[in-house]
Amino acid sequence: MKFRTLGKTGERLSAIGLGCMGMSTAYGPTDEQQSLDTLHKALDLGVNFWDTADMYANGENEKLISKVLVPNRDKIFIATKFGFRFKDGQAGHSGVPGTYFDGSPEWIKQAVDLSLRRLKINEIDLYYAHRIDPNIPVEDTVGAMADLVKAGKVRYLGLSEASAESIKKANAIHPITALQSEYSLLTRDIEKEILPTIRELGITLVPYSPLARGLFSNITETANFGDDDFRKSLPRYQNEYLENNKNLANEINEFAQSKGVKGTQLALAWVLNQGEDIIPIPGTKRIPYLEENIEAANLELSQSDLQTIDSILKKYPNIGARYSEGAMKLVNN
Secondary structure: OOEEEEOOOOEEEEOOOEEOHHHOOOEOOOOHHHHHHHHHHHHHOOOOEEEOOOOHHHHHHHHHHHHHHHHHHHHOEEEEEEOEEEOOOOOOOOOOOOEEEOOOHHHHHHHHHHHHHHHOOOOEEEEEEOOOOOOOOHHHHHHHHHHHHHOOOEEEEEEEOOOHHHHHHHHHHOOEEEEEEEOOOOOOHHHOOHHHHHHHHOOEEEEEOOOOOOHHHHHHHHHHOOOOEHHHHOHHHOHHHHHHHHHHHHHHHHHHHHOOOOHHHHHHHHHHHOOOOEOOOOEOOOHHHHHHHHHHHHOOOOHHHHHHHHHHHHHOOOOOOOOOHHHHOOOOO
8 A cells, every 4th residue: 555644744644545425325225244344455455544424324424434443443544524414313415405514613512522422432533624614704613623632532623625715714723634625537626726725735635536426437327326326416417417427437438448447546546646645535335446446546647648638528528517506505615
């Protein structure tokens, strides 16, 4: 396993982390034993950076991870997130009516204790605000998070889907170690302003959905997605956008095949190639996909490869929005 340094902390994390959300929710049926086996395999492969959140299946994902985390605490750098709440108590994703964001100091104090209890640990390595609360100054949110560091409940602080302005304000209150934002071949919004800002501040980028939510592996299976599959709500998997993205994925996969790799590996290698200060967290609940992802860390892309990828992307610009309208309202632009 190759390793990268997290921000200014000196922490050495696996160059490719593990997003755990799909083990409990969002992407169709789940299998606890299969997920536990995948977590154990991740450890065997040296993947020491695991990511979860309190909203994933309303805390069940944290409970699942705890079964492997607790007996292997010294081997795992665990990140979790807080903020999304459900008005009726019914778990869902960020775009579902009834889901709202709470970045209040009062909720933060409760949320961290709940996560610690579910994870069955005494300290969270990296604690993210899952979004920026539009109704509360980010300084107040981060101030309350900083109190958790002082209390020994959290080691490092992070933000997710924050604007450059919010990042600067937050970092002035307490050092921000990582920014988690969607970043992939199809989602590159952060390159204009946000990525330069975090690089100036020494903040690591942790891309979620670096494989565009399975676009390069599952694009032909959309008709088989169950009603509980989060992707059915995403514009990129609908109508003319879906047709555009099928063609894009096919061409990326063909180019990958010419290099003797899979499209997913090419897409992940592209993300890694964007800088040593980037640690992607592709999600999976199956060992074969985990192994494929890890191999991408060894894939070197030439300037010619990068130019070919860019030329393919330019041919298919009609990719669609990355979230539904409701979910996008909760993104801090």
